[in-house]
Amino acid sequence: MDMISINIDGKQLKVSDGKTILEAALENGIYIPNLCHHPDLVPSGNCRMCMVEIEGGRGQITACNTKVAEGMVVRTDSQEISLIRQTTLELVHVNHTQDCTNCNKNSNCQLQKVTAYVGVDEQRLKRMRRTRPIIVDDTSNPFFVLDHNKCIMCGICIRTCDEVQGVNALDYGHRGFHTIVSTFGDKPIKESVCESCGECVVRCPVGALYMKESRIPTHEVKTVCIYCGVGCNLFLGVRGNSVVSSRGDRESIVNKGRLCVKGRFGYSFVNHPDRLSKPLIKRDGKFVESSWDEALDLIAGKFASSKGSKFATLTSAKIPNEDNYVIQKLARAVLGTNNVDHCARLCHAPTVSGLVQSFGSGAMTNSIDEFTNISTLFSIGSNTTAAHPIIGLHIKEAKRRGAKIIVANPKEIDLCRFADVYMQHKPGTDVVLLMGMMKVIVDEKLEDKEFIKSRCEDYDQFIESLSEFDLDTTERITGVPREKIEEAARIYATNKPSSLVYAMGITQHSHGTDNVLAVSNIALLTGSIGKESSGVNPLRGQNNVQGACDMGGLPDVYPGYQKVNIPEIRAKFEANWGVKLDPEPGITHTEIFNEIEKGNIKSLYQVGENPILSEADANHVKKALANLDFFVVQDIFMTETAKYADVVLPAT
Numbered sequence: 001m002d003m004i005s006i007n008i009d010g011k012q013l014k015v016s017d018g019k020t021i022l023e024a025a026l027e028n029g030i031y032i033p034n035l036c037h038h039p040d041l042v043p044s045g046n047c048r049m050c051m052v053e054i055e056g057g058r059g060q061i062t063a064c065n066t067k068v069a070e071g072m073v074v075r076t077d078s079q080e081i082s083l084i085r086q087t088t089l090e091l092v093h094v095n096h097t098q099d100c101t102n103c104n105k106n107s108n109c110q111l112q113k114v115t116a117y118v119g120v121d122e123q124r125l126k127r128m129r130r131t132r133p134i135i136v137d138d139t140s141n142p143f144f145v146l147d148h149n150k151c152i153m154c155g156i157c158i159r160t161c162d163e164v165q166g167v168n169a170l171d172y173g174h175r176g177f178h179t180i181v182s183t184f185g186d187k188p189i190k191e192s193v194c195e196s197c198g199e200c201v202v203r204c205p206v207g208a209l210y211m212k213e214s215r216i217p218t219h220e221v222k223t224v225c226i227y228c229g230v231g232c233n234l235f236l237g238v239r240g241n242s243v244v245s246s247r248g249d250r251e252s253i254v255n256k257g258r259l260c261v262k263g264r265f266g267y268s269f270v271n272h273p274d275r276l277s278k279p280l281i282k283r284d285g286k287f288v289e290s291s292w293d294e295a296l297d298l299i300a301g302k303f304a305s306s307k308g309s310k311f312a313t314l315t316s317a318k319i320p321n322e323d324n325y326v327i328q329k330l331a332r333a334v335l336g337t338n339n340v341d342h343c344a345r346l347c348h349a350p351t352v353s354g355l356v357q358s359f360g361s362g363a364m365t366n367s368i369d370e371f372t373n374i375s376t377l378f379s380i381g382s383n384t385t386a387a388h389p390i391i392g393l394h395i396k397e398a399k400r401r402g403a404k405i406i407v408a409n410p411k412e413i414d415l416c417r418f419a420d421v422y423m424q425h426k427p428g429t430d431v432v433l434l435m436g437m438m439k440v441i442v443d444e445k446l447e448d449k450e451f452i453k454s455r456c457e458d459y460d461q462f463i464e465s466l467s468e469f470d471l472d473t474t475e476r477i478t479g480v481p482r483e484k485i486e487e488a489a490r491i492y493a494t495n496k497p498s499s500l501v502y503a504m505g506i507t508q509h510s511h512g513t514d515n516v517l518a519v520s521n522i523a524l525l526t527g528s529i530g531k532e533s534s535g536v537n538p539l540r541g542q543n544n545v546q547g548a549c550d551m552g553g554l555p556d557v558y559p560g561y562q563k564v565n566i567p568e569i570r571a572k573f574e575a576n577w578g579v580k581l582d583p584e585p586g587i588t589h590t591e592i593f594n595e596i597e598k599g600n601i602k603s604l605y606q607v608g609e610n611p612i613l614s615e616a617d618a619n620h621v622k623k624a625l626a627n628l629d630f631f632v633v634q635d636i637f638m639t640e641t642a643k644y645a646d647v648v649l650p651a652t
């Protein structure tokens with residue numbers, strides 16, 4: 001952006017062209033009072049507190065929505081400006097409860113700051129005050145309160161819900177003196193479309209929106225959200241030995257300070273009284289607390305008696321890389337088996353197998369912040385805004401900038417509200433839909449010939465495979481009208497950069513790998529891969545599915561996807577770990593329970609997993625677990641599965 005020269009209050013400044021006067025002033029340490037400005041939002045100019053004068057201009061203008069211009073001379077204070085600000089501010093105070101000492105924003109409140117700077121005439125305020133009935137707080141939301149009596153009508157919450165969240169749960173309601181922030185139909189917030197993200201709460205400049213549970217921490221710890229695969233960066237606030245707050249890291253390219261309801265409010269489990277803190281050994285059908293030494297001696301003895309193929313371990317997509325590395329090494333190097341797996345088997349195993357075949361790596365090919373600059377987003381089998389809310393926000397942001405959105409999903413998901421093309425195909429017809437789209441792309445010569453020539457193999461065979469997928473057949477099988485298939489194909493192939501996201505809607509299938517291969521093929525066909533904001537992106541469910549796979553929490557590979565049955569690779573690990581390793585790949589998550597049921601696996605060590613909930617057939621898992629000789633679970637709470645264990649170890 002070009003730099004231009006302006007003068008504010010006699011200071012000569014170089015500022016970026018395109019900035020507003022308010023931004024330029026604040027960035028250069030010149031305070032202009034403001035109440036409705038927020039750097040994340042489009043200026044609304046409604047509080048009238050940021051009035052300034054421009055040399056050669058007429059009267060006063062608002063600094064928050066006036067752009068700087070070369071040679072501009074700005075005055076931020078004058079008698080007229082002071083009078084306007086003071087009068088406007090007094091009108092705000094007239095409606096405001098004067099309850100600062102009981103307010104959680106006390107000392108951190110924009111209204112206090114502006115009042116201290118501008119000043120109010122207490123006598124005039126007294127005369128202007130009108131009796132307004134106290135409006136009852138909206139406490140319906142489980143996480144935050146809306147106190148109308150402290151609201152200054154800045155509209156920041158309303159604009160946040162629209163511009164940041166794309167939810168539009170809030171707006172002004174009623175008229176004149178009785179105007180309040182309200183929901184559609186003036187219902188309690190809980191009954192509105194509010195998603196409880198708390199984004200409006202953290203931006204409210206006063207104490208009108210505040211969190212129910214949050215307390216001021218003594219210090220903060222930077223960490224990563226433990227819920228989904230987006231990996232939002234956040235700061236957990238600590239007070240004493242408790243986590244008392246959570247806030248997004250504005251410097252993070254993943255979430256830019258934003259959090260969803262889980263990351264913002266879901267931290268009470270950390271200090272929950274039901275957390276496991278001591279090892280438990282089952283005696284006569286009941287768990288009793290034990291020392292670590294006693295529990296570890298028992299485990300070591302039992303595991304030693306069922307080494308090799310009689311042993312299996314389920315590692316976890318919810319623990320760090322280091323823990324996954326150690327657990328798979330324990331199974332391989334100490335207990336002599338490759339029977340290591342984790343819950344990725346139930347969600348994204350087809351991603352690993354499909355994307356490794358196509359691209360050599362089973363991971364997202366774009367960084368999350370690249371979504372903001374896409375021209376086309378194709379979402380298939382992903383309820384993106386619900387399951388990966390912050391990626392959903394990046395996509396909505398891209399839409400606001402003019403990106404096109406294509407959604408293919410049997411369920412009409414929230415993202416459909418933003419879609420240019422929505423294809424509601426029948427469940428299980430993903431491959432046909434994608435093949436139909438690819439046929440359109442080839443028939444209309446929209447493929448990227450250069451990319452195909454230099455980067456792809458077996459193209460003729462691929463073209464042959466498309467012959468069955470004419471539009472009539474595709475329409476009949478998928479139930480999607482041919483015009484939509486054509487439109488989606490054209491947009492994806494021509495409105496570049498195009499990026500594709502998918503999730504368990506296409507992987508949790510008997511033919512999940514075929515779905516992933518079809519998704520890779522459409523990206524390869526159009527050259528929409530390996531470029532900025534252009535690629536194929538599996539959205540992972542748990543927070544560290546990627547790490548658990550990378551670290552070798554899989555039966556056929558060591559860390560780094562190095563095959564256990566390739567002698568040179570095995571020799572390398574044997575040399576490093578100083579032991580002989582099993583040359584045969586182990587068995588998978590689902591096979592492990594089959595083998596336990598058959599009596600072939602005698603001992604199981606399971607960390608941070610709950611198969612009775614996550615496996616498709618809970619009764620099968622229960623039956624199998626009852627057949628084990630020895631079962632150890634390590635977890636943070638007593639889970640449905642942990643109840644079947646012989647020893648339960650507390651995890652952190």
Ligand code: SF4
Nearest residue numbers: 151152154155157204
């Ligand atoms: S609730 Fe807060 S953010 Fe919303 S209009 Fe009132 S003062 Fe502004």
Ligand code: SF4
Nearest residue numbers: 161194195197198200
């Ligand atoms: S919590 Fe989120 S969804 Fe709910 S009103 Fe506030 S910004 Fe909108």
Ligand code: SF4
Nearest residue numbers: 225227228232260263
């Ligand atoms: S989007 Fe995922 S990682 Fe981000 S705050 Fe929500 S649950 Fe946590």
Ligand code: FES
Nearest residue numbers: 034045047048064
């Ligand atoms: S900050 Fe400019 S009008 Fe409110």
